[in-house]
Amino acid sequence: MPVPSANSQSSPPKSFLLVDDDEVFRTRLAKALQTRGLSVHGVGDAGAALDWLKTNHPDAAIVDMRMPGLSGLELVPRLTSRRPGIRIVVLTGYGSIATAVEAVRRGAVNYLTKPLDTDQILAAFDRPVESPDVEAIPSLARVEWEHIQRILHDCDGNISLAARKLGLHRRSLQRKLGKLPPLE
Numbered sequence: 001m002p003v004p005s006a007n008s009q010s011s012p013p014k015s016f017l018l019v020d021d022d023e024v025f026r027t028r029l030a031k032a033l034q035t036r037g038l039s040v041h042g043v044g045d046a047g048a049a050l051d052w053l054k055t056n057h058p059d060a061a062i063v064d065m066r067m068p069g070l071s072g073l074e075l076v077p078r079l080t081s082r083r084p085g086i087r088i089v090v091l092t093g094y095g096s097i098a099t100a101v102e103a104v105r106r107g108a109v110n111y112l113t114k115p116l117d118t119d120q121i122l123a124a125f126d127r128p129v130e131s132p133d134v135e136a137i138p139s140l141a142r143v144e145w146e147h148i149q150r151i152l153h154d155c156d157g158n159i160s161l162a163a164r165k166l167g168l169h170r171r172s173l174q175r176k177l178g179k180l181p182p183l184e
Contacts, residue, residue: 013060015039020064032118046070065092080107
């Protein structure tokens with residue numbers, strides 16, 4: 001009789017570890033999962049997740065990619081090494097093909113870009129990551145816009161600091177921020 005693999009998707013996960021530093025998002029998602037009859041434990045950072053995992057054995061984890069301390073990408077292999085067979089979906093507000101590939105390479109079963117709903121997250125545990133099509137590769141303008149958004153987020157919205165980090169004049173950055181994001 002064959003032994004199921006560590007990534008076997010024969011049964012949907014019933015217990016979840018939810019790791020996200022955004023308390024409002026974490027609380028709402030945990031409640032939404034609990035209303036579906038699932039067991040959820042939410043924590044705000046990777047350290048708390050690893051501590052909780054010492055005495056608990058969830059079926060799955062939902063991990064935010066960008067958090068203070070260890071990132072979600074750094075947390076994925078640590079979760080899989082401590083809990084073989086755990087299925088992990090990585091969530092991010094700043095999606096890119098490179099980080100999606102890296103998340104899966106490190107052990108995640110899927111990678112999703114926010115905003116999304118609970119049903120989309122649960123469905124991600126049952127479907128494999130889709131290979132990117134040539135049409136799905138973002139334009140250079142889109143990549144630039146996403147990079148600017150990441151730097152601005154890292155600078156807590158401080159346009160002057162973000163402009164210095166990007167090597168742009170503050171006014172040039174303001175003009176770029178005033179434009180709508182390019183279509184993918």
